[in-house]
Amino acid sequence: MPAILGIESTCDETAAAVVVDGHDVRSNVVASQAELHAKYRGVVPEIASRAHIENLLPVLREGVAGAGLAPGQIDAIAVAYRPGLIGSLLIGVTAAKTLAWALGKPLIGVDHVHAHLYSVALESNASPPFPAVGLVCSGGHTALYRVNGWPDVAMIGGTIDDAVGEAYDKVAAILGLGYPGGPAIDRLAAAGDPRAVAFPRTLLGRDSLEFSFSGLKTAVLYHVRGVPRRGEDVKTAAHEPPAGQALNDVCASFQAACVDTLVEKVRRAARATGARSVIVGGGVSANRGLRDALAAFPLPVFLPPLRYCTDNAAMCAGLAHVHLQAGRLSGLDLDAVTFSELRRVS
Ligand code: KG4
Ligand code: ZN
Numbered sequence: 001m002p003a004i005l006g007i008e009s010t011c012d013e014t015a016a017a018v019v020v021d022g023h024d025v026r027s028n029v030v031a032s033q034a035e036l037h038a039k040y041r042g043v044v045p046e047i048a049s050r051a052h053i054e055n056l057l058p059v060l061r062e063g064v065a066g067a068g069l070a071p072g073q074i075d076a077i078a079v080a081y082r083p084g085l086i087g088s089l090l091i092g093v094t095a096a097k098t099l100a101w102a103l104g105k106p107l108i109g110v111d112h113v114h115a116h117l118y119s120v121a122l123e124s125n126a127s128p129p130f131p132a133v134g135l136v137c138s139g140g141h142t143a144l145y146r147v148n149g150w151p152d153v154a155m156i157g158g159t160i161d162d163a164v165g166e167a168y169d170k171v172a173a174i175l176g177l178g179y180p181g182g183p184a185i186d187r188l189a190a191a192g193d194p195r196a197v198a199f200p201r202t203l204l205g206r207d208s209l210e211f212s213f214s215g216l217k218t219a220v221l222y223h224v225r226g227v228p229r230r231g232e233d234v235k236t237a238a239h240e241p242p243a244g245q246a247l248n249d250v251c252a253s254f255q256a257a258c259v260d261t262l263v264e265k266v267r268r269a270a271r272a273t274g275a276r277s278v279i280v281g282g283g284v285s286a287n288r289g290l291r292d293a294l295a296a297f298p299l300p301v302f303l304p305p306l307r308y309c310t311d312n313a314a315m316c317a318g319l320a321h322v323h324l325q326a327g328r329l330s331g332l333d334l335d336a337v338t339f340s341e342l343r344r345v346s
Contacts, residue, residue: 006317009092010084014055015313016063022321027066049087078320082337089336116281138282139165157209192252
């Protein structure tokens with residue numbers, strides 16, 4: 001029954017968690033920096049790194065104590081070492097290496113995006129039938145995977161511009177809804193008409209597994225502020241943002257365009273891979289509209305509990321258990337890596 005301490009600091013959440021046996025979450029501590037970045041309407045890397053330094057030790061202490069363990073009772077240290085912001089990654093990776101060395105415990109580096117997929121296995125022993133299509137949709141990532149089993153994961157498609165969560169955050173900024181924008185848009189969308197505004201579904205080529213959300217974001221901008229005349233900068237032009245029912249309708253119509261696109265790509269990926277189930281993770285997997293749409297999907301769909309959708313360390317500690325079982329340990333020379341795995345074409 002190995003107890004693994006997970007550390008997550010890839011972006012703007014400082015998190016620590018203890019997970020036993022890959023499923024049993026004994027503690028899950030997340031210090032969000034959302035308030036620090038809100039006035040910039042997005043994550044400022046330098047501010048994120050500094051906040052990680054301040055938050056990490058208290059979060060680690062709470063994570064270990066919350067699990068009712070002394071540091072010596074931890075069996076391994078896991079850390080998300082890729083992908084992410086370099087300054088943010090370095091704080092978590094350095095802390096993990098230091099702890100592993102000081103406690104004399106194995107170190108396990110995990111891929112943050114793969115960990116988002118693994119989050120469906122937390123607090124659950126029901127294994128998805130493999131192969132599965134994996135969709136990670138978050139603020140930093142929107143990608144499709146063929147999941148052959150844990151941790152045999154191959155990327156089969158991804159966004160060519162914005163991540164879907166990034167589009168939510170930028171549309172929320174256009175609508176004056178603050179950061180992060182996903183939860184606010186999701187809430188307002190529930191009271192709006194998804195057919196009120198015909199925003200584009202960018203599906204690219206007929207069998208394409210790529211995503212593009214940049215045009216949708218611009219369509220919302222033009223809908224709200226008008227199509228710019230030659231030489232006019234719509235980003236600074238005076239405008240009256242929608243309010244009341246009109247705001248709800250824009251949110252619902254934007255959300256419908258995102259959800260339709262995500263579900264269609266999952267459908268294509270399932271066809272292309274012969275998948276037996278679907279796994280969805282990442283911040284946008286908390287979205288009510290997406291969850292409702294996937295409820296009608298013809299394959300079994302596995303979604304994480306809401307507390308494990310956004311960035312957390314339990315998913316890292318959980319995935320690390322699989323690596324530990326397979327003897328895939330990292331050395332103390334583990335380095336932070338900013339990019340995700342390269343796409344494997346099969
Ligand atoms: O997984 P996450 O915490 O960070 C990354 O790995 O990027 O995802 C954060 C993203 C943000 O863009 C946020 O707006 C979005 O997830 N998000 C949502 C919802 N909750 C969070 N987007 C749509 N609907 C939600 N309910
Ligand atoms: Zn994430």
